[in-house]
Amino acid sequence: MLRAFMRVLALGLLLLLWAGLLVPGLPANAAETIDETIDETAIETRIKAAFIRHFCTYINWPDSAFEKADSPIVLGVMGSGAMAEALRAVVGNRTAHNRPMVVREIDPGDALGELHVLFIANSMRTRIPTLAAAAIEQSVLPISESPRGLEAGSAINFTVEDDKVKFDIAPAVVRNAGLDVSAQLLTVARVIRQESSR
Amino acid sequence: MKFALHSLRQRVFAGVLLTTVSALLIAGSVIVIKELSNYRERIIQDMTSQADLMGFASTPALLFNDQKLGENNLALLKARPQILSAAIYSPSGKLFATYRRNPSANNDFPEIPGADDYRIQGDRLHLFRRIVADGEIVGTVYLEAHYRVREILWQQAVLMLSAMGVALVISMLLSLWLQARLTGPILKIARLAHRIARERDYALRAEKTTDDEIGTLADAFNDLVAEVERSKNEMRRSSEEMQRQIEDRRQAELEVQRLNEELEQRVNERTDELERANKELEAFSYSVSHDLRAPLRAIDGFSQALLEDYANDLDATGKNYLGCARSAAQRMGRLIDDLLKLSRINRAEFHRSEVDLSAMVEEVLDELCARHPEQTVVRKITSGLTEDCDPQLVRIALENILGNAMKYSGKREQTAIEFGMRNYKGKSSYFIQDNGVGFEMKYADKLFGAFQRLHSSNDYPGTGIGLATVQRIVHRHGGEVWAESALDRGSTFYFTLKPEEPR
Numbered sequence: 150m151l152r153a154f155m156r157v158l159a160l161g162l163l164l165l166l167w168a169g170l171l172v173p174g175l176p177a178n179a180a181e182t183i184d185e186t187i188d189e190t191a192i193e194t195r196i197k198a199a200f201i202r203h204f205c206t207y208i209n210w211p212d213s214a215f216e217k218a219d220s221p222i223v224l225g226v227m228g229s230g231a232m233a234e235a236l237r238a239v240v241g242n243r244t245a246h247n248r249p250m251v252v253r254e255i256d257p258g259d260a261l262g263e264l265h266v267l268f269i270a271n272s273m274r275t276r277i278p279t280l281a282a283a284a285i286e287q288s289v290l291p292i293s294e295s296p297r298g299l300e301a302g303s304a305i306n307f308t309v310e311d312d313k314v315k316f317d318i319a320p321a322v323v324r325n326a327g328l329d330v331s332a333q334l335l336t337v338a339r340v341i342r343q344e345s346s347r
Numbered sequence: 348m349k350f351a352l353h354s355l356r357q358r359v360f361a362g363v364l365l366t367t368v369s370a371l372l373i374a375g376s377v378i379v380i381k382e383l384s385n386y387r388e389r390i391i392q393d394m395t396s397q398a399d400l401m402g403f404a405s406t407p408a409l410l411f412n413d414q415k416l417g418e419n420n421l422a423l424l425k426a427r428p429q430i431l432s433a434a435i436y437s438p439s440g441k442l443f444a445t446y447r448r449n450p451s452a453n454n455d456f457p458e459i460p461g462a463d464d465y466r467i468q469g470d471r472l473h474l475f476r477r478i479v480a481d482g483e484i485v486g487t488v489y490l491e492a493h494y495r496v497r498e499i500l501w502q503q504a505v506l507m508l509s510a511m512g513v514a515l516v517i518s519m520l521l522s523l524w525l526q527a528r529l530t531g532p533i534l535k536i537a538r539l540a541h542r543i544a545r546e547r548d549y550a551l552r553a554e555k556t557t558d559d560e561i562g563t564l565a566d567a568f569n570d571l572v573a574e575v576e577r578s579k580n581e582m583r584r585s586s587e588e589m590q591r592q593i594e595d596r597r598q599a600e601l602e603v604q605r606l607n608e609e610l611e612q613r614v615n616e617r618t619d620e621l622e623r624a625n626k627e628l629e630a631f632s633y634s635v636s637h638d639l640r641a642p643l644r645a646i647d648g649f650s651q652a653l654l655e656d657y658a659n660d661l662d663a664t665g666k667n668y669l670g671c672a673r674s675a676a677q678r679m680g681r682l683i684d685d686l687l688k689l690s691r692i693n694r695a696e697f698h699r700s701e702v703d704l705s706a707m708v709e710e711v712l713d714e715l716c717a718r719h720p721e722q723t724v725v726r727k728i729t730s731g732l733t734e735d736c737d738p739q740l741v742r743i744a745l746e747n748i749l750g751n752a753m754k755y756s757g758k759r760e761q762t763a764i765e766f767g768m769r770n771y772k773g774k775s776s777y778f779i780q781d782n783g784v785g786f787e788m789k790y791a792d793k794l795f796g797a798f799q800r801l802h803s804s805n806d807y808p809g810t811g812i813g814l815a816t817v818q819r820i821v822h823r824h825g826g827e828v829w830a831e832s833a834l835d836r837g838s839t840f841y842f843t844l845k846p847e848e849p850r
Binding site (some may be wrong): 196199200203205207230243244245313314316333335337 | 404406407409410411412413416480481483
């Protein structure tokens with residue numbers, strides 16, 4: 150368990166380093182003092198945030214999804230302030246498809262029209278079917294982190310197995326949203342659902 | 348000779364082989380070097396692109412932390428046998444995924460990935476390639492490949508050596524063919540030249556087999572031999588000709604010698620005869636002259652007696668006839684006197700002594716002027732001319748020439764006589780010049796003959812013996828006498844008194 154923890158910890162730190170991001174004021178050995186559960190959740194969130202950022206590289210939106218050539222990719226986060234924060238940290242000034250990325254926290258009932266990615270936190274798992282359906286309607290990529298998320302209509306769903314963050318992807322759903330998914334992304338996805346949900 | 352032939356053959360052979368070997372070595376070396384350099388370039392390019400591909404394929408694995416995918420990607424390298432091991436490093440420099448072609452080999456991977464670079468260690472190529480996605484380094488690919496430069500070198504060497512072997516065999520065959528085609532005819536010509544030199548048989552000819560330079564050589568050789576043969580014949584002919592000419596000349600010389608001897612003998616005989624005849628003639632003329640004088644004196648004397656004693660019995664015509672008889676007898680007497688003089692000159696003893704010719708001319712002229720006081724004579728005599736000669740004979744000669752000068756210029760108002768020395772056609776000669784009637788040059792050769800007269804004795808009395816006497820005297824001195832003149836322009840007599848000095 151400790152070894153597994155250490156591995157995840159190392160990976161997380163590694164990802165942080167690679168992202169050029171260190172939590173300000175956090176000592177290098179802080180991880181040892183932080184509560185195990187909380188820490189594990191934070192690291193998981195950061196890994197997911199990094200994954201979300203990389204999804205943007207492998208997903209292609211139609212030009213009609215953007216106002217201008219340099220309009221940003223808008224990442225909407227619903228139900229997790231931690232995720233929004235982690236995403237902001239991960240995204241920084243980085244770009245995908247030569248577009249800047251911005252993170253926006255979304256409340257239930259907000260319009261999804263300006264978004265390109267919608268992350269639905271586990272706290273909002275009951276709303277996945279409606280949110281995902283609405284997102285797909287408006288060429289927004291729905292991402293969830295709940296068990297059976299794909300069955301609920303999400304396009305990408307995070308899972309944690311053997312202390313490692315994995316994700317499932319439903320290409321048919323992505324395509325239903327009018328988006329293209331790179332085959333390279335499919336090589337990394339753990340489960341690929343070929344059958345259409347509709 | 349044998350060795351030289353051998354050597355030419357060997358040289359052609361060695362030349363062909365050397366050319367082949369060196370050409371192959373140079374070309375082979377260039378090819379091997381090029382091949383090695385190509386191989387190096389190719390394998391580096393190949394490995395670089397392989398690493399890039401691997402990096403591109405493994406980007407999602409790195410981004411989404413899928414080590415298994417990374418390993419699977421690397422496992423695809425099984426299709427590339429020369430890649431011995433490979434690894435993917437995470438951006439932080441940790442090993443992310445590894446691959447070993449031979450799983451039992453546990454060689455270590457570099458702990459830290461290098462920059463985009465390669466290095467060659469022995470027969471291993473190590474290559475690092477960074478994986479870049481969206482301008483960020485997402486990891487590094489490491490490849491270890493078998494760098495088979497030695498193998499390739501060996502392969503190339505074997506290839507080259509076998510090519511060389513084949514080429515050598517072909518070139519040997521070619522050189523044998525060349526021997527037959529090229530050196531064969533040359534050697535044949537060489538043997539022929541040797542044979543011609545030994546046997547001196549210039550009728551031999553080289554056989555022309557081809558139309559190339561060797562054919563030209565054979566032609567040239569044949570021409571040369573023909574030329575030698577021709578010039579040898581020519582030489583023999585000309586030598587024979589020369590021999591014959593020499594023989595002819597020798598014969599001719601012998602003939603000439605024989606004739607000369609004969610001639611000499613004949614000349615001697617004739618000379619003897621002539622001398623004998625001359626002596627007889629002289630004796631005869633002396634005795635005739637001497638004996639003729641008595642009857643002449645009788646004719647003259649009795650004619651005078653008739654005129655004196657029987658003057659009254661004779662009419663004018665008879666007296667005239669007797670006068671004529673007397674004058675004829677007297678003329679004949681004078682003639683006989685002159686003839687006697689001439690023969691005396693021939694018989695007179697000859698003694699040379701130093702004579703002052705200028706003084707002698709003055710004396711003779713004095714005497715002549717005394718004998719002909721009616722003539723006005725202007726003299727122009729170069730003084731001091733002396734000569735080694737016989738004074739009595741020369742005086743007779745001068746008397747004759749000066750007498751003639753006086754006689755033939757007697758009808759002039761003034762007689763001008765000049766004596767001196769003059770260079771006449773390269774001969775320094777004495778001359779006596781007058782302003783008399785002269786003579787025509789066409790008679791010049793008759794001038795000195797006895798009894799030869801150019802003028803009638805009525806105009807200029809004389810016996811025609813004088814100049815003959817002069818010539819006789821000059822000849823006895825070994826000199827020459829000749830004259831120059833033109834009608835009414837006076838005449839000049841030249842004479843020398845010693846043999847002409849051989850120049």
